[in-house]
Amino acid sequence: MDLRIFTEPQQGASYDTLLAVAKASEDLGFDAFFRSDHFLRMGEGDGLPGPTDAWITLAGLARETSRIKLGTLMTAATFRLPGVLAIQVAQVDLMSGGRIEMGLGAGWFEAEHTAYGIPFPKEKIARLEEQLAIVTGLWETPVGETYDFDGKFYQLKDCPALPKPAQAKVPVIIGGLGAKRTPELAARYADEFNVPFASLEDTGRQFERVREAARAAGRDADDLVYSNALVAAVGKDDAEVARRAAAIGREVEELRANGLAGSPAQVVDTIGRYAEKGSTRFYLQILDPYDLDHLELISSQVLSQVG
Incomplete structure (x- = not known):
């Protein structure tokens, strides 16, 4: 069972704060450090000191960590052109020595697009499909050959398809609760399927949709990793749980x-119930990045039982 730390820096976190969380995650035995890819805070708070770019952050962390996997849940397809994204991810993978995983989603938060002048297209899923084809196609193109793509939204001609990542295959994560297109895309492109912030029932239902889509595509459904992202608020007693909940x-x-x-003990039990639905990996959403004691508690009393 993998436990990964998942942060939301748009709510307010500098690079140094994220570095502290990433290093603590590595030192405490967690499998990975992931971050969201957003530019605008959500809900209350001032969001200070302001947003950090996901792939610039991960590039820095790639050089300042040595073991943990690093990645995004999820990079928005609306934020970057696919050719540029393929270069960015490959470069960071090289910088990390092959520890990068890429979550790629359609993009959904219209307000941040408006705030930063990023186009917010209507055809988001169709664009995501082309992005997945291009990014994976560029990485898979043999050195010395070129890559062409003639899609509705993107066209590439005589692309040298360089650089290559350190890994032979950068793991691709697709997620969400869409009933049809999302499972189909996962069956075609994903190494991992993630269900974010959903109930046990919804998790089980969505995992089965992905399994059915994989079988329909002629793929072994067990080839994919199935995971959940869930907010964490763990405490030694009720008072500590209440304090951590209030803080977020x-x-x-x-x-x-x-x-x-x-x-x-309660969190271990909850993880076990999600595991019964097929989940083998958990992204613990840590919304207070300054509470490193929280990570210590989870490591010593949760990870030690399920890791």
């Missing part, structure tokens, strides 16, 4: 119902 502006009971909240 959430209610304890809501987090118990929709996340990994409670005592370590």
Whole structure:
């Protein structure tokens, strides 16, 4: 069972803050450090000191960590042209010695597009499909050959398809709760399928849709890793759980119902129930990046039991 730390820097975190979380994640035995790819805070708060770019951040962390995997949940297809994204991810993978995983999604937060002058197209899923084809196609093109793509939204001609990542295959993560197109894309392109912030019932239903899509595509459904992203608020006692929930502006009971909240024993039990639905990897959304004691508690009393 993999436990990964997942941060939301748009809510307010500098590179140095993220570096501290990433290093703590590595030192405490977590499998990976992931971050969102957003430019505008959500909900309350001032978002200070402002957003950090996901792939610039991961490039820095690639040079300042040595073991943990690094990646995004999810890079928005609306933010970058696919040829440029393929170069960025390949370069960061080289900088990390082959520790990068790329989550790629359609993009959904219209307000941040408006705020930063980024086009917000209507045909997001169709664009995502072309991006997945291009990025993976560029990485797969043999050295010395060129890559062409003639799509509705993107056209590439005589692309040298360089640089290549350090890994022979950069793992691609696709996620979401879409009933048809999302499972189909996962069956074609994903190494991992992630269900974000969903109930046990919705998780099981979506995993089965992906499995059915994989079988329909002639793929072994067990080739994919199935994972969940869930907000974490773990405490030694009820008072500590309540303090951590209050620090992120959430209610304890809501987090118990929709996340990994409670005592370590309760969280281990919740992880076990998601595992029964097929999940083997968990992204623990840490919304207070300054509370490193939280990571220590999860490592010593949760990871030690399920890792």
